[in-house]
Amino acid sequence: MPSATSVLSAYASFAGSMMFVRSIANEFIPEQLRTYLSSVFYHVLTFFFFFLIRYHVLTREPYLLTFVIQEFDGLTRNQVYDASEIFLRTKITPNINRLRITKAPRDKNVSVTIEKGQEIMDVFEEIQLKWRYVCAESEKPNPNDLYQPNNVKSEQKSFELSFDKRHRDKVLESYIPYLLRKSKQLKEENKVLKLHTYENGIYYGGDGNSGVWSSINLEHPATFDTLAMDPEVKQGLMEDLERFVKRREFYKKVGKAWKRGYLLYGPPGTGKSSLIAAMANYLNFDIYDLELANLQSNSELRNLLVATNNRSILVIEDIDCSADFSDRDTDQQADQCYNRRQPETKMTLSGLLNFIDGLWSSCGDERIIIFTTNHKDKIDPALLRPGRMDMHIHMSYCTPKGFRLLAANYLSIHKEHKLFGEIEQLLQESQITPAEVAEELMKREGVEKSLGGLVELLKRKKIEQNEVKDDEEDDKGTANEEQKREKLEIEEVKRPRRRNCRGRGMRLRRW
Numbered sequence: 001m002p003s004a005t006s007v008l009s010a011y012a013s014f015a016g017s018m019m020f021v022r023s024i025a026n027e028f029i030p031e032q033l034r035t036y037l038s039s040v041f042y043h044v045l046t047f048f049f050f051f052l053i054r055y056h057v058l059t060r061e062p063y064l065l066t067f068v069i070q071e072f073d074g075l076t077r078n079q080v081y082d083a084s085e086i087f088l089r090t091k092i093t094p095n096i097n098r099l100r101i102t103k104a105p106r107d108k109n110v111s112v113t114i115e116k117g118q119e120i121m122d123v124f125e126e127i128q129l130k131w132r133y134v135c136a137e138s139e140k141p142n143p144n145d146l147y148q149p150n151n152v153k154s155e156q157k158s159f160e161l162s163f164d165k166r167h168r169d170k171v172l173e174s175y176i177p178y179l180l181r182k183s184k185q186l187k188e189e190n191k192v193l194k195l196h197t198y199e200n201g202i203y204y205g206g207d208g209n210s211g212v213w214s215s216i217n218l219e220h221p222a223t224f225d226t227l228a229m230d231p232e233v234k235q236g237l238m239e240d241l242e243r244f245v246k247r248r249e250f251y252k253k254v255g256k257a258w259k260r261g262y263l264l265y266g267p268p269g270t271g272k273s274s275l276i277a278a279m280a281n282y283l284n285f286d287i288y289d290l291e292l293a294n295l296q297s298n299s300e301l302r303n304l305l306v307a308t309n310n311r312s313i314l315v316i317e318d319i320d321c322s323a324d325f326s327d328r329d330t331d332q333q334a335d336q337c338y339n340r341r342q343p344e345t346k347m348t349l350s351g352l353l354n355f356i357d358g359l360w361s362s363c364g365d366e367r368i369i370i371f372t373t374n375h376k377d378k379i380d381p382a383l384l385r386p387g388r389m390d391m392h393i394h395m396s397y398c399t400p401k402g403f404r405l406l407a408a409n410y411l412s413i414h415k416e417h418k419l420f421g422e423i424e425q426l427l428q429e430s431q432i433t434p435a436e437v438a439e440e441l442m443k444r445e446g447v448e449k450s451l452g453g454l455v456e457l458l459k460r461k462k463i464e465q466n467e468v469k470d471d472e473e474d475d476k477g478t479a480n481e482e483q484k485r486e487k488l489e490i491e492e493v494k495r496p497r498r499r500n501c502r503g504r505g506m507r508l509r510r511w
Contacts (some may be wrong), residue, residue, distance in 0.1 A: 019202070043504070044050070059310060063164065063166075064162050064163065064164065064165065065162070065164070065165040065168055066160050066161065066162045067160070067161040067162075067171075068158055068159075068160055069081050069084055069158055069159040069160075069161065069400060070156070070157070070158040071156070071157040071158060071430045074397060079180070080176065080179075080180070081157075081158070081159065082183070083179055083180050083183035083184070084131075084159045084161075084179065084183070085113060085159075086183040086186050086187055087179050087181060087182055087186070087187075087502055088113070088114065088120055088131055088133075088159075089111070089113060089181045090182075090186065090478060091114060091120050091122055091131070092112065092120070092175055093120070096114060096120070096188075097118070098113065098114070098115035098117075098118055099112055099113070099114060099115060099118075100112070100115045104276075105348050106456070108440045109190075113133075113393070114133050114299055114311070115133070115366045116133050116134060116135035117132075117133065117134075118132070118133055119131060119132045121160075124171075124174070124175045124178070125170070125174070125175075127163060127164070127167045127170065127171065127175070128163065128164070129161060129162070129163045129171070129175070130161070130162045130163070131159060131160070131161055132159070132160040132162070133155050133157075133159055134157070134158050134159070134160055135156070135158075136156045136157050137155055137156075137389040141148070188284060191284060192217055193217065193218035193219075193281070193284065193285070193286055193287070194216070194217060194218055194286045194287070195216055195218040195286070195287050195289065196214065196215045196217040196286060196287065196288045196289065196308075197213065197214055197215070197288075197289050198212060198213050198288075198290060198291075198294070198304060212303070212304065212307055213288065213304075213307055213463075216288075218280060218286070218287060219276070220274075220277035220280075220281070222274040222275075222277040222278040222281065223278050223281055223282070224238060224278050224282060225273060226278075226405070226409050227274060227275060227278055227405075228271065228402035228403070228405045228406045228409075228434040228437075228438075229271060229275070229395065229396075229402060229434075230396065230399060230402070231400065231401060233393060237279075237391070237393060240260075240391060241260075241279065241282065241283060244260045245283060245366065245402075248365070248366070249296075257357070258365045258366050258367070259357075259364075259366075259367045259368065259369065259371070260367075260368050260390055260391075261356065261357075261368075261370075261371070261387070261389045261390045261391070262368065262369070262370045262371070262386050262389065262390065262391050262392075263370075263371050263372075263373070263376070263379075263384070263389040263391070263393065263473070264276075264370060264371070264372045264373075264393050265372070265373045265375075265376040265392065265393070265394060265395065266374070266394055266395030266396060267374060267395075267397070267433060268374055268433070269433030269434070269435035269436060270395035270396060270397065270433050270434060271395055271434050271435070272372045272395050273372075275393075275395070276313065276315055276370055276372075279313060279368070279370075280313055283311070283313075283368075284311070285311050285312050285368065286309060286311070286312045286313070286314045287312070287313045288308050288312055288313065288314045288315065289315050289317070290304065290314060290315065290316050291317075292316060292319075292352075292361040297351075298348060298350075298351030298354075300356050300381065301351055301352070302355065304361060305355055306363050306364075308364065308367070309364075310364050310365045310366050310367065311366045311367075312367055312368070313366075313367075313368045313369075313370060314367065314368070314369045314370070315370045315372070316369070316370070316371050316372070317371075317372045318372060318373060318374070319371040319372065319373050319383070320374070320375055320378040320379050321378075329388045341416075346493065348381065349380065352383075353382065353383070353388070356369060356383075356388045357387045357388050360445070371383070371389060374394075397431045397432060397433055398427060398432050398433060398434045398436075398437050399427065400423075400424040400427055402434055402437075403423060403424065403427060403437060403443075404420070406434065406437055406438055406441060407420075407451075410438060410441040410442060410450075411441060411447050411450055411451075414448060417447070417451065419451045419452070419455060422455060423451065423454060423455060423458065425457035426455065426459065426461075426462060427458065429462050430458055430462040430465055431461070431465060432457070432458065432461050436457070437454065440453055440454045440457050441454065
């Protein structure tokens, strides 16, 4: 650091030199030229200072703020992490040196993501954002991985999002919601439908995202276009499903859980399982197949409900015979049981009711619960009311309209055929399921042979059902005759006694 004396002496020398230069300029340089040179010097100096300021602004390090987005929040997965992982796949550029490629056994396509330590730049409304993938090893086992040995090191995965601190509010209020919406859209576009199952707490593998549920890809080809069911019922169901998925705000406004319950009832082979697959394909929802007979307690049922994802269909088949609800005797008792705490050591009706429309039913959004049965009259009335089974769909025997759809699907017959009239007449006179019709159409090659075989089958069905009906009428008539005979015998037994008593009284009076 120079001394004050040296600084003052240097300043005095510089000032004296400048005054000497100015005096010489005034003596030898004309006034107009001095004015021009002065203007040029001023502009050069202004440009120089502007360049220095701009260079300083562009090269300085901004005051950064970093958001850390971890994979897990406690024991649950962080939705922002999952959304970020999907979103960043669309931001991969050629300048990234390391990529991670994975493919699960049941996935159709490979998944490409960045490797740890790699960075991705993004721009949102003129805001520069830098993403960095961090994967750190930990000595402690991961508590979220139940199948990892205790002596194996775990990995703590996270994303770091860095940006200028001045844009903090805008990133939180605009960029993060945009990221969530975009990732949800990408996930739905590339979603592979899954069929989840559960059996006595045993985990069989799957994609690892469903906890206690194991899963396989759902590749059932059924659609509403191929279902052989009543067109009016089908159209009503499709409109109900579309209305349900669009009414998120409505359910929130009225204070109800965003769910819908359906009951499919009818004889076996009428297409209940195919209808469920068609609903899943129509809505792009996963299916969770639940057997109540495999559950031991109400708490186990609640744990399964919490483990299901949003936008899914929960199927409980054969509800009339899936479990023995020992706490249900009358309708009034069911309502009392619904509000009473039940033991956790058994599966009860109140636990199922609370699962359907109680407090635990609100643990998730956009869910559909489907019950199936072959005998609707055997279901407890407490389960049938709206709010639990909102829409009852009767899966009937094959109708003429259903047959024409099956003929178009299996035989590619889209016009009138000479055997259609006879077949439709036989369908009205006999009962046959769509599954039986489809099986018959698949047995033979050629349209004529297939339809001819179906005619023969329908005729046999008609004869057999008429015989059964006659036997039932004979049995009913025999039962009525037996009842009449028993009634007459009782009357015959009573009549002689009355006559004997009357005769005895007459003899006593004569005596």
